[in-house]
Amino acid sequence: MIYVIGFLIGTLNGLFASGAGQFLVFYLIFILKKETHIARALSVSILSISSIFAVFGYSNFVQFNMMKVITVVIVAIISGIIGAKLMKKIPANILNLISGILIVGLTIYKMIQGG
Numbered sequence: 001m002i003y004v005i006g007f008l009i010g011t012l013n014g015l016f017a018s019g020a021g022q023f024l025v026f027y028l029i030f031i032l033k034k035e036t037h038i039a040r041a042l043s044v045s046i047l048s049i050s051s052i053f054a055v056f057g058y059s060n061f062v063q064f065n066m067m068k069v070i071t072v073v074i075v076a077i078i079s080g081i082i083g084a085k086l087m088k089k090i091p092a093n094i095l096n097l098i099s100g101i102l103i104v105g106l107t108i109y110k111m112i113q114g115g
Helices: 002-016 020-031 036-058 066-087 092-113
Strands: none
Touching: 002 020, 020 036, 020 092, 036 066, 036 092
């Protein structure tokens, strides 16, 4: 089952470049009963690898400005470290609440915007 979920999450990440982490976190917390902080850290790790492979896939038909890519990667690494340190200080129930609010908010925004 974990291989099927991994395949689906990787495919979602490659297709949409967003949202896959939330599906993976949901699966890890509610199906596999992992602790919230561990599930979120594992999700970021898995999706980082998936995203690297997606870049190679997209590079076949998209031109990348390497200076922008390097800048975004550096900013992402720095902000990822900061986010991980902050996440450890937030209780699991609050993390799940914030995540749910963000997902609902994004869904409403996309519905109003028209997709």
